Amino acid sequence: MKANIMYEAGDVRVEDVPKPQLEESTDSVLKVVAACICGSDLHPYRHMHADEQGGGEPMGHEVIGRIEEMGSGVTDFKKGDLVVVPFAYGDNTCPYCQEGLQTSCVNGGFMSGCQAEYVRIPQAQGSMFKLPDEIGDDSPLLPSLLTISDVYGTGYHAAVMGGVNENTTVTVVGDGAVGLLAVLSAKKLGARKIILMGRHKERTDLGVEFGATDVVSERGDEGIAKVHELTNGEGTHVVLECVGLMPAYDMSVGVVRPGGVISRVGAPQYEEAGVGFASLFRHNITLTGGPAPTRAYMDELLPDILDGSLNPGRVFDVTMGIDDVPEGYRAMNDREALKVLVKP
Amino acid sequence: MKANIMYEAGDVRVEDVPKPQLEESTDSVLKVVAACICGSDLHPYRHMHADEQGGGEPMGHEVIGRIEEMGSGVTDFKKGDLVVVPFAYGDNTCPYCQEGLQTSCVNGGFMSGCQAEYVRIPQAQGSMFKLPDEIGDDSPLLPSLLTISDVYGTGYHAAVMGGVNENTTVTVVGDGAVGLLAVLSAKKLGARKIILMGRHKERTDLGVEFGATDVVSERGDEGIAKVHELTNGEGTHVVLECVGLMPAYDMSVGVVRPGGVISRVGAPQYEEAGVGFASLFRHNITLTGGPAPTRAYMDELLPDILDGSLNPGRVFDVTMGIDDVPEGYRAMNDREALKVLVKP
The missing domain is CATH 3.40.50.720 (NAD(P)-binding Rossmann-like Domain)
Known part of the structure; x- marks a missing residue:
């Protein structure tokens, strides 16, 4: 599959990499429906040093996708469900998650690799937030729905x-x-x-x-x-x-x-x-x-988007395919684009 | 009258200085009944540089006293009233005071010169807090009442x-x-x-x-x-x-x-x-x-002290006269005393 990898400042490449697999019973794998480039991605785009071992960073931490595979510990979803995932994954059951601070989940971490065709979601049961069945892959609401993964929730x-x-x-x-x-x-x-x-x-x-x-x-x-x-x-x-x-x-x-x-x-x-x-x-x-526990706010922010009263997705002013993500970085960095939506 | 003046680190002197006068219509002058040395007074006691002009700092910002004189703008009190004054004076009417942030009063400032026989109180109407008439100059409650000026309120x-x-x-x-x-x-x-x-x-x-x-x-x-x-x-x-x-x-x-x-x-x-x-x-x-608006908490903290259920004055472990204040600084600095009460 195609994925975007950053090697150092200014160097993002679309590459063919193995499709992600389930690694833990708590994982899922999503087929990416919409991802995007974040303002915070521009920090490494400006300052990242090349890894001496030549390794790169799989980029992207915001995603809406359809469930392709699930581990045995992921039980509240079915294959094909459309879900949005917070930029910080977590089990949504630990004491911090219960207090609404999912970004400090004891089993949590930060997402990566969403600017790709498929992405693995750790702690999928707690992280994934199901979107209504009537939302299709080309719904005009997708940009706004994607913002509750990060920027709107933040x-x-x-x-x-x-x-x-x-x-x-x-x-x-x-x-x-x-x-x-x-x-x-x-x-x-x-x-x-x-x-x-x-x-x-x-x-x-x-x-x-x-x-x-x-x-x-x-x-x-x-x-x-x-x-x-x-x-x-x-x-x-x-x-x-x-x-x-x-x-x-x-x-x-x-x-x-x-x-x-x-x-x-x-x-x-x-x-x-x-x-x-x-x-x-x-x-x-x-x-x-601090880092926003966007998972905590999804229930609250969803209704205004579904009924069309708020349209946070207007922050996306450019839509690109997976192959154009390197160009998307350049455009955001040069302030030609405010925020780039990625549709694989 | 006698007052304690600090000239530089380690140098506090009891001196004869003019008795303070009303300078503004909003001032009062108190005869000091109880004052004390604050932990924060130890910062200059350790680090103060001598003023090149030879001037010193009148020390002490916590006081209980009896009203000796009042300017025409001070109307809610009578001569002889026993009052406690917060370490930060203020008019108690500006927008910040009304929100309970008297330490940011637009007419406010920090008290000084309380380790003396008399002290001038700026913005006396808003700063002074009247204590009950039955409290005498030798009341065993005085130490606890003095703590609402600073340390307990803080x-x-x-x-x-x-x-x-x-x-x-x-x-x-x-x-x-x-x-x-x-x-x-x-x-x-x-x-x-x-x-x-x-x-x-x-x-x-x-x-x-x-x-x-x-x-x-x-x-x-x-x-x-x-x-x-x-x-x-x-x-x-x-x-x-x-x-x-x-x-x-x-x-x-x-x-x-x-x-x-x-x-x-x-x-x-x-x-x-x-x-x-x-x-x-x-x-x-x-x-x-930040600096505590202790004036805001006086009403709340007083009852537990008056009925004896709380005794914050126990932090005072030494009582000294006005002449012994320099020795009081030394004792607190050497951790021989926790907090020194000053009774002129």
């Missing part, structure tokens, strides 16, 4: 961890797919003011359609000043940091209101950051967030 | 911000007065397991009386391993960091459970710290806390 996690509600003002840092869906999530949770910080007009325009009340295209100190202008000098109660780079962290510290919350879902590309008196401590700023 | 803030309740397990890092009162606070809020990390047996013994269920005297990796042993390998839901030094931060990261909260009230003596994938992000750890 934006929603940011908003939930930030404590967004009808009494909070919100700044969203970043106009990538997660940032835009953090806007949608903040709107869904009732935020009355949603300031989107982003520089790409076609993206922030979509953000406004998703519910942003203001757009700030300036960055750094200028951007911070602009948010203060929009908030009576106070900053916003909640900041949803959807980038993961140091300048985004510093900007978040700059725009958060005393007593407020910075909720991060952009995987941090740094380890140390300011947390002392000058940054977080003086005004009781809370720092929260 | 320990309580840690527990509140950490979300401590009957379903949470708690680690308290630090066996100073704030750490011990964080134990008391966690107990008051119903925590079922409270692990106190501290090395000083006479202090941790008091911690056990305050409600600690376990004591871990090891530090660093050994201490972390011990907490994991006590918690089925998971760590605790909440960590109350009551020290403010880097090793305490790292230990907090080591003992917090996935999805848990680190609540800091020890003023951080560092600015940068680990917050990335390896420390906070991977398992959705929340970092919270």
